[in-house]
Amino acid sequence: MLPIIAWSQSYVGTVANYPIHLEINSYPQENDSTSSEIDGYYFYDSKLISIPISGKRNNKNLTLIDGYFYHPESVLDADEVFQLTKKGHQLIGTLQLKEDRFNVVLSETQQNIFEDFRDPKLSFVKDSIVNYKGKQLVWFHENYSKLPLFRLGNGFTKAQRDTFNPILDAIHLEDAKDKLNCNSWFEISYNINLVNTNFISYLKYYSVYCGGAHPSYGTVAYTFNLETLKEVKDIETLYPEVDFFQTLKQKYQSTENDVQDEECETFVDDSYWQYKTWSLTPEGVLLIPSYPHAMTPCEDTYFLSYAELSKV
Template identity: 80%
Template sequence: MLPIIGWSQSYVGTIGNYPIHLEVTSYPHEKDSTSGELDGYYFYDSKLISIPISGDFKKDKITLIDGYFFRPESVIDVDEVFQLTKKGNQLEGNFKLKDKTYNVVLTETQQEPLEDFRNPKLTFIKDSIVKYKDKQLVWFHEKYSKLPLFRLGNGFTKAQRAKFNPILDAIHLEDAKDNLDCNSWFEISYHINLVNDKFISYLKNYSIYCGGAHPSHGNVAYNFNLKTLDVVKDIESLYPKVNFFQKLKDKYQHLENDVQDEECETFVDDSYWTYKTWSLTAEGVLLIPNYPHAMSPCEDTYFLSYTELTNK
């Protein structure tokens, strides 16, 4: 366990001829503040992908390795190792990358590597246009993370574009930053379920592992009301008289009695449906229960037609 109190310092410089930014947080030992543990990240200025690092320091000597967890005995086995000496406001030494070694010179900076340097460089690049009758969704990718997302194009009103494209910009930007912060496994896919004169409704499915005990899998729904220019959070705001849990239970419970895993308990009570995910389609509504992380394999998609929703 690391001490609670630490301090961070940012550096800018080079590994060989490659410009980098590096930030480390130091956690001095309680009884000897000249030694302690370190964690942080660095990124190459040309890539902007954060690489996690951890290590220790003893007086002016610093050792950092790639990864979230540092053990002194692991230094000989890892692919990336910084061996640095602090000299005034600089860190000097070498960086071993597998069987190659590079000189390192880093200088303290007050610039925030992510907020001041990396994030302003993130850029959206236009890829393609997909037509939905008289409406166009324009697809972009972010230059460094490569993540895609669409914007509203021709066929949507000026007011609709002015309202929802900044929202899509913000979603795209946050996903790109999360991807660049996760130097591991980060996958996102999209299912656009409805584009018409009233709504845009789509699902974002993600599968992510950025360190820790388990990967994270799930989905996020976005539902835009083109008439009211609102982001619709709850399906109940569209169908206030419908008890969705009861409708789903009546339709599906008897079909699952013989096959449903008892641990899932999809229709035993409505607790897993309180924060359900939902998405509109041309024929009806897709609904997905929300389980605790350990029970995510229980998640399945259920469907209610518009006819079923309007029948009492």
């Protein structure tokens, strides 16, 4: 008995006169080589936004609908339905978009449709400049995802720009690719908490739903040390003598709501503070505990001033 092996194939072609790329993964049925379950993505070359598809193959005929989950009865309610037939190295058929039907012709390609075609097209467009006492943050958006992020501009040294702008490029690019891969909602916003001669410190807030049972949301912190030219991952690097959990507990536990303490256990032990999020501000440090996904409503922001930290 030979094992049944899943396979993937990429295609390039058109829906009517609109160029598209499509990638499908096929999972053959046990003891039935004529049928398989299918999932994958396609995108219009003009938009580059991945649209998830799922479906079924019977012999050389494929039925694909938009969405992550396929059931035969869901074809009737789907907004997009591909009916395709494999002919040699091509898929030929139609795409039903609600009341409209378009011809589809797709040809096999060895090109990785994301890494080789889509990703090199992503680019950054300059939007605006914000001044922080002589230091400029230059804001850009990525052309297809429209997501924003800043770069270091005038007022920063060449070494600072050469070190941190490539890091910001990489962060921006990964966020853009993540959004283009997510055809539901993908929102990002920022708080720039500190820009001075020593540090840039900011928080990125995200709210994302790309299929599955629950959305994902949270906060990511970035702090760049402009003197050492390194990203600071742990606040303890800057304050090695401070036990942040005990310092926060001493300051806040008596004022915490008893019900919240019981439900969230913010200061019962330090487990929720092991992977805390933090950010520098002009007056002190913002700190946010990290909870499991189901307990993220427990997350709150706490503050320690530089004066309080100097006394520890």
